[in-house]
Amino acid sequence: MTVHNPVKTGAFPSPALLQQAKLFRIYNHYRLVISLMLAGLLFVDPGTFDARFRWQDYYQAGVVSYLALNGFFALILMAGFQVSQRHITLSILLDILIIHGLLLTSTGITNGLANLVIVSVAAGNILTPSRLGIFYAALAAICSLGISGWAVLSMNGHADDIVRAGSLGILYFAAAFVLQNISRRMIRSEALANSRARSIAELEQINRQIIQRMRTGILVLDRYGQIRLANAAAEELLFGTISTDTDLPRSRTLPQPLKLGLEAWLKDPRMRVEPFQSAPTSPLLQANFTQLDQERGDHILVFIEDMSKVTQQAQQMKLASLGRLTAGIAHEIRNPLGAISHAAQLMEESPQLDDGDRQMLDIIRRHSKRVNGIIENVLDLSRRKTADAELVDLPIWLQEFRRDYLQTQDEESGPSSIELEIDPDLPAARFDKSQVEQVLVNLCDNGLRYSEQQTGSRKLSLHAGATEDRHRAYLDVRDFGPGIAPEDRSSVFEPFFTTDKSGTGLGLYLARELCEANQAHLSLVEDGQQGCCFRITFAHPGRMI
CATH class of the missing domain: 3.30.565.10 (Histidine kinase-like ATPase, C-terminal domain)
Structure with missing residues (x-):
């Protein structure tokens, strides 16, 4: 027998295939238990059950063969055999044919084994909810009617057997239609659930990436100040490092200023924590606390803001406005400033100046240069380009x-x-x-x-x-x-x-x-x-x- 693997090498099987393989394993366990029970009954006197076997030897051989076949399937499944659709189809067909063969060699369609055919047809329609499931029902009905008709014509059987076979055929088709309808609905529901699960997982991954790339630090703490979750910005602002181990943030302790702020906030949630520095070289930080669960209050969400950036943005807005203003009047300032500097240079060339006058001219020249530098620096604020990293x-x-x-x-x-x-x-x-x-x-x-x-x-x-x-x-x-x-x-x-x-x-x-x-x-x-x-x-x- 060649082993057929429907999944390509290096690929992962789909959830539908995994579910189908799991259901087939359960069905194979059922077949193994039934065959063991049938084999166990061989050691009991058939007369005890008022059984009239037509061909007892063939019946016993069929039961032993059925047990051997199911045992072989169980062993290869335990060995990691990948089940494909054709193996499932072959197993269902063999069950229908073998059970009808046991019915033929035992007491006919009136035997209780006929009920096992219903289980096989139902399992086939669950495992393969398609037109093939209707074929299982049709095959089972034809076999049941064939056995009953042969018994009536060849062995003077009762005509009631044909009626019973027809009733079983109706049950086969009813089970096929009902179970196929249920299976299709379950498949659609499972596909919808899987689609929603994938969407939720994608959204969770997107949210995680957004939180990790945020410039605002985010911490999740318990009431005792133990870190449950920290994004990259929080680790960088508080500890100066970014860990790659997801469990490492939990092993870290809060900086003392933040821990004191948490204790003060727990006593009075309306109080605003003062800005702090986690280390001498770290920027000035502002922490804001809020409870994640208002009823239980088990976890606390902390937002860490870099106050130096807020201050710099305010200063940048002021200086940018000053820069635009300076750009407008720079021409008016530089013209008299240039005239002052030029006049001072001309006066320095005069041989009639004493040391006091030269000192005053040096003051004029230096302060003119300083004023020009201030204008240039302020203009740089308004002309600064975006970083090309x-x-x-x-x-x-x-x-x-x-x-x-x-x-x-x-x-x-x-x-x-x-x-x-x-x-x-x-x-x-x-x-x-x-x-x-x-x-x-x-x-x-x-x-x-x-x-x-x-x-x-x-x-x-x-x-x-x-x-x-x-x-x-x-x-x-x-x-x-x-x-x-x-x-x-x-x-x-x-x-x-x-x-x-x-x-x-x-x-x-x-x-x-x-x-x-x-x-x-x-x-x-x-x-x-x-x-x-x-x-x-x-x-x-x-x-x-």
């Missing part, structure tokens, strides 16, 4: 930046040194090269200037590394200057804040804005070492939207 090999790009930047510095400001340290196995980063280069130029210019003020030499260090999860890269820019006073650290990224009288106060603000446009984060690292360290933490290269 690309995947960047950070070590190669940093080496090229360091070489080009030092060449520019050596020509303009004198010898400068930048120490570059790159950790091994650094992950790639995705950003706009021109915009991040503008950020680095600003940070390096400030670092070299403050290092020269403190140590007399223009030097700084760049260190590229990876976050704890090894999925994101970061870049530290460290100078050797006097550092930033503790009371000024929270204000360094605010627009127009500066400790340098010659600065505009927009450099670090623009640098952070450009980082945010590339989904990176610029922060001030407080590690207790000399000078100050600014860190650019790049986004996961696969999470860029």
Whole structure:
């Protein structure tokens, strides 16, 4: 016998085929039990049941053969045999023919074995609800009528046997029509249920992807603060890493500020939790709590918002309006400003100026330059382009930046040194090269200037590394200057804040804005070492939207 597998290699069987195979296994168990019972009755004296066998030897041989056939089917099914439609059809046909053969060799159509034919016809119509099911009923009816007719003509049987055979034929067809109708309805219902299940699964997958790609952090907690679910944004905002293991977020504990906020909210749900930082280098966060189940209150939904983005958006709107205003009056400002600068230069060439006048002219020139710088920086806010991000090999790009930047510095400001340290196995980063280069130029210019003020030499260090999860890269820019006073650290990224009288106060603000446009984060690292360290933490290269 050749084994026929209806499912192609490497493909998964459909739910309908799996259900059909399961039902056939159940039916085969039924056949095996019936054949065992018939075989067991062979060891009982037939006279006890008032049985008058026509051909007892043939009947016994048929029962033993039926048991052997069903046992063989049971063994191959246990061995993993894949059932096809033709095997089901052959099994039903064999059952109808074998049972009618047992009826012929025993007492005829009046034997109780005739009821087993109804079960076989019903099983055939359940397993194959098609025209083939009507053929099963027709075959069974023809066999029953044939046995009854042969008994009446050849063995002087009662004419009532033909009536009984006709009644059985009606039962066969009734069972076929009823069960086919029920089976078709069940198949349609199952197909509808499977279609809805697939739709629900697809919607669930879409919702999961949407939640994972949201920029707002989402947490699901129990009343004891244990994390039940966390999306990627929540892990990044709270823990600075993104886990790939679905069970890992549950093993993490809430940052202490958020845990205290949860306890306060549980006492008074109307209270709004104060913004907090989960780590010194993390942005300012705002948490909002709500109960998922209003009646039981078992789970709590937490929304984590990055307050720095909200603040920056408000500041960006203000400065964008200022930029548009400045763009409108820039021409009117620059004309007199250029005239003032030109007049100051002409006056500096006069040999009759004393030292006090030259000092005043120097003040005019420096402040004119500063006003022009403020106008240029504000104009940049309104002219800023959308980031054109690309995947960047950070070590190669940093080496090229360091070489080009030092060449520019050596020509303009004198010898400068930048120490570059790159950790091994650094992950790639995705950003706009021109915009991040503008950020680095600003940070390096400030670092070299403050290092020269403190140590007399223009030097700084760049260190590229990876976050704890090894999925994101970061870049530290460290100078050797006097550092930033503790009371000024929270204000360094605010627009127009500066400790340098010659600065505009927009450099670090623009640098952070450009980082945010590339989904990176610029922060001030407080590690207790000399000078100050600014860190650019790049986004996961696969999470860029």
